[in-house]
Amino acid sequence: MLRATDVTMSYGSDPVFRTLSMGVDAGEVVAVIGPSGVGKTTLLRLLSLSLEPDEGAVTLDGTDVWAADESARLSLRRRVGMVFQEASLFDAPVARNVEYGLRIRRPWRDRLRSTVASLVGSNSTADAVHDALDVVGLADAVEQDAGSLSGGEAQRVSFARALAYQPDVLLLDEPTSDLDPRNTAVIESAIAAARDRGIGVVVATHDMHQARRVADRVAVLLDQGITEMAPTEVVFENPSDERTQKFIDGELVY
Numbered sequence: 001m002l003r004a005t006d007v008t009m010s011y012g013s014d015p016v017f018r019t020l021s022m023g024v025d026a027g028e029v030v031a032v033i034g035p036s037g038v039g040k041t042t043l044l045r046l047l048s049l050s051l052e053p054d055e056g057a058v059t060l061d062g063t064d065v066w067a068a069d070e071s072a073r074l075s076l077r078r079r080v081g082m083v084f085q086e087a088s089l090f091d092a093p094v095a096r097n098v099e100y101g102l103r104i105r106r107p108w109r110d111r112l113r114s115t116v117a118s119l120v121g122s123n124s125t126a127d128a129v130h131d132a133l134d135v136v137g138l139a140d141a142v143e144q145d146a147g148s149l150s151g152g153e154a155q156r157v158s159f160a161r162a163l164a165y166q167p168d169v170l171l172l173d174e175p176t177s178d179l180d181p182r183n184t185a186v187i188e189s190a191i192a193a194a195r196d197r198g199i200g201v202v203v204a205t206h207d208m209h210q211a212r213r214v215a216d217r218v219a220v221l222l223d224q225g226i227t228e229m230a231p232t233e234v235v236f237e238n239p240s241d242e243r244t245q246k247f248i249d250g251e252l253v254y
C-alpha cells in the first residue's frame with residue numbers, strides 16, 4: 001500500500017539512504033530496526049509524505065506522491081498518521097486532544113458532515129474518540145485534563161489521537177522508549193488492534209524484543225539501506241544477510 005522505492009536521501013552532503021526500498025501493506029505490522037542514527041526517523045518522515053526524497057519514489061496505493069500536485073499530496077498525507085517518541089498534548093481535556101486529530105486530518109467536507117451529524121443528534125466524533133480511547137484503555141479519562149496524565153498515559157492518548165481518524169497507515173517512532181512495561185504492553189496491544197482494523201503499521205524501534213513481539217515483518221536498516229526485510233521469524237532465526245545476523249547477535253558495534 002505505502003512504498004518507498006529506490007529512495008536516495010541526504011542531509012546536505014551527508015547521505016542517509018542509497019536506493020532504499022521497503023513498504024507496508026494493509027493490515028500488517030512492519031518493524032524497522034537498526035542502530036541509533038542510522039535513519040529510522042528519516043525513513044518515517046519519508047513514509048509520512050512530509051520529506052521529499054532526493055531520488056526514487058514514494059507511492060501510496062500506486063500514486064507517486066511527489067509527482068502528484070499539492071492538493072492531491074495533501075489528501076494522500078491525510079491517510080497517514082504518526083505517533084512520535086514524546087507525546088505532545090495540549091492543556092485541555094483528553095477528549096479534546098483526541099478530537100483534534102480528527103479535526104485537522106479530515107477533509108473539510110467530512111468535518112462539515114460530522115458537524116451537521118452532531119447537530120441532528122448522531123455524534124460520530126464522540127463515538128470515534130471514545131472508541132480510540134477504549135483501545136488504549138483510557139475510555140474513562142475522556143474528561144480528565146491532559147496536563148494531569150502520566151507520561152505513559154499521555155503517550156496512550158497520542159496513540160488514540162492518531163487512531164481516531166482511521167488512517168490507512170500508522171507510523172510510530174520509538175513509541176515506547178520512555179515507557180514502563182505496563183504502558184508499553186498497552187501500546188503494543190493497541191498496535192495489534194490497529195492492524196486488526198486493516199491499518200498498515202510501521203514501528204521504528206531500537207528494541208529488538210519489541211520488534212519480535214509486535215511485527216509481522218521486520219526491516220533491518222543498516223549501512224544506508226535495508227539489508228533485509230522478511231517475516232519476523234526469518235529475520236531473527238534465519239537471516240540471509242550476514243550484517244543482519246551480526247546486528248541481531250549484538251556483534252555489530254556502531
Ligand SMILES: Nc1ncnc2c1ncn2[C@@H]1O[C@H](COP(=O)(O)OP(=O)(O)OP(=O)(O)O)[C@@H](O)[C@H]1O
Nearest residue numbers: 011012016034035036037038039040041042043206
Ligand atoms: N534535519 C537534519 N539535518 C541534518 N542531519 C540530520 C537531520 N535529521 C537527521 N540527521 C542526521 O541523519 C542521520 C539519521 O538520523 P535519524 O534521526 O533519521 O536516525 P535514527 O535512526 O532515527 O536515530 P535515533 O535512533 O538515534 O533516533 C543522523 O546522522 C542524523 O544526525
